[in-house]
Amino acid sequence: RKEVEQDPGPFNVPEGATVAFNCTYSNSASQSFFWYRQDCRKEPKLLMSVYSSGNEDGRFTAQLNRASQYISLLIRDSKLSDSATYLCVVNRPGGKLIFGQGTELSVKP
Amino acid sequence: GAVVSQHPSWVICKSGTSVKIECRSLDFQATTMFWYRQFPKQSLMLMATSNEGSKATYEQGVEKDKFLINHASLTLSTLTVTSAHPEDSSFYICSASPTDRIAYEQYFGPGTRLTVT
Numbered sequence: 001r002k003e004v005e006q007d008p009g010p011f012n013v014p015e016g017a018t019v020a021f022n023c024t025y026s027n028s029a030s031q032s033f034f035w036y037r038q039d040c041r042k043e044p045k046l047l048m049s050v051y052s053s054g055n056e057d058g059r060f061t062a063q064l065n066r067a068s069q070y071i072s073l074l075i076r077d078s079k080l081s082d083s084a085t086y087l088c089v090v091n092r093p094g095g096k097l098i099f100g101q102g103t104e105l106s107v108k109p
Numbered sequence: 110g111a112v113v114s115q116h117p118s119w120v121i122c123k124s125g126t127s128v129k130i131e132c133r134s135l136d137f138q139a140t141t142m143f144w145y146r147q148f149p150k151q152s153l154m155l156m157a158t159s160n161e162g163s164k165a166t167y168e169q170g171v172e173k174d175k176f177l178i179n180h181a182s183l184t185l186s187t188l189t190v191t192s193a194h195p196e197d198s199s200f201y202i203c204s205a206s207p208t209d210r211i212a213y214e215q216y217f218g219p220g221t222r223l224t225v226t
Contacts, residue, residue, distance in 0.1 A: 043202050043217040044153065087152060095141060095206055097215060099152040 003027055003098050006088050010104035017078050021103050023071040023088030030090040030098075033064055035073045038085045038102065047073075047086070078107045112136055113205050115218035122193055122225055129189045130221045132203030138183035139205035143215065144176075147200040159186045183208065193225040 006023045013019050025033075033050040048055065050062040050071055061074040071088055088100035112135040122128050132142055140161050145153040157178055158166045165178035177189040186205075190197055200222050204215035 041200075041220075041222075043220050045217070095215070096143070096155055096158065097204075098155065099145075101152040 001026055002101070004088055004090055004100035006086075006100040006103050008103070009085075010106055012106045012108060013078055014108055015078060015080060017107075018074065018076045019078055019105060020075075021073045021086050021088070021105075023073075023100055025069050025071070025088075025090045025098075027090070027092065027098075028069065029093060030069075031093065032091045033071050034089040034091075034097075035060075035062060035071075036087040036089050036099070038087055040085075044087055044099075075105075078105075080107050080109060083107045111207065111216045113203065113216045113218040115201075115203055115221050117221060118219060119222040120224070122223070124194055124225055125192055127189055127191045128193055128223060129187055130201055130203075130223075132186045132188070132205065132218050134184045134205040134207075134216070137205070137207045139186075140183060140208045141206045142180060142186040143204045143206075144178065144186075144188050145202045145204070147202060147220075153202060156188075190223065193223070195225045198223055198225045
């Protein structure tokens with residue numbers, strides 16, 4: 001079983017749609033959680049950290065359920081520029097970041 | 110701030126040769142740097158953790174004699190792919206963690222695309 005698993009993609013949605021990504025992790029010792037965005041042939045960029053209380057940044061909302069070892073990302077009013085691969089990331093003690101396989105999002109006009 | 114560079118950005122080499130990739134933190138010091146590899150349509154896979162002044166720690170399944178890591182200063186780590194083969198063709202990305210920050214705060218370099226012919 002992979003340490004971090006995400007929804008298989010790709011997700012193809014129209015502009016303005018709301019889309020949700022799910023992620024589960026297996027290591028209960030994981031301490032911190034993140035969503036990264038990766039554009040084609042580029043390095044990943046931090047989108048947002050994920051906190052137990054849930055957090056929001058504009059159109060993006062992240063949730064964490066430690067009991068279920070589940071992380072989610074909700075994107076509202078999606079834009080063409082949101083098209084990218086979204087990576088669920090957890091950290092192990094010592095700072096190691098473990099990446100999920102990514103979910104590709106394509107927003108169409 | 111917190112810029113990480115990699116050099117080269119892309120390289121093509123012949124099978125059997127060695128390739129060195131540099132990772133530099135430009136405006137901060139990084140005691141710890143990480144090296145990742147990403148194959149097409151797959152996610153980043155952590156290869157090794159590089160600590161300044163000490164030996165790198167490799168993830169399971171990564172050959173330390175094939176992927177030589179040197180972290181000689183607080184701003185530079187190098188990855189050398191020795192005796193490269195076509196199956197080593199991949200996107201290699203480094204990240205650096207500022208010395209004065211928590212370990213999981215990492216900044217990524219732009220990556221190096223290696224093609225072995």
